[in-house]
Amino acid sequence: MNRRERQSAILRLVADRALSTQAELAQALRDEGHDVVQTTVSRDVTELGLVKVRAPSGRLIYAAPGTGDVDRLRAIGAALRRYATGVEAASGGLVVVTTPSGYASALAQAIDEGSHPSIAGTLAGDNTIFIAAKDGIPAGDLQAELAAYLNDGAG
Known part of the structure; x- marks a missing residue:
């Protein structure tokens, strides 16, 4: 062969x-x-x-490459609906996600594993996550997308 x-x-x-x-x-x-x-x-x-x-x-x-993109984004949306209580844009390409106490790490891990094309990485505390948007991605656009997952399950 x-x-x-x-x-x-x-x-x-x-x-x-x-x-x-x-x-x-x-x-x-x-x-x-x-x-x-x-x-x-x-x-x-x-x-x-x-x-x-x-x-x-x-x-x-x-x-195959690209096969899991929709599934990964769906998983991020499900994790946001499960753990997040709020999503806000911040300056410097950051988005701040709030969770109940103790849930930020689990949500940050789900976001990192989801390999979102606009997210460079996350930093989690106890109830807050900083999400760094990739270069050229406005924080407001990323915040709107993540908030849509949270608010109405878009994905």
Whole structure:
């Protein structure tokens, strides 16, 4: 099997099955009769730009690039609805999110894991999160988007 055929098989497998590790992916290829080693699979994963997304089971699995974008944003929205009590724009590209005492860290982690395209990172205290917008993203725009998730479940 040549590289193109192998990578095509990898894309088909990650679309059809919940594969979490390179070893699982290599085994799935071998089960289909492809002679591969994990080193080759590792290189293919990098070349294909595969990403890890959270399956409905909660397990992280491989997916084609862009596959999990909607799911990740939906997860951020769900976390905001669960934990946030307010979202305000601040100066310097910052958005401030408030939570009940003790919940800021859990929400910040969900936001970080969601890899929102406009968010550079978060800093959490006990009940407050500073969210840094990526360069060129106005804090007011990010605040409006996050507030929409919080207020009406947009996503």
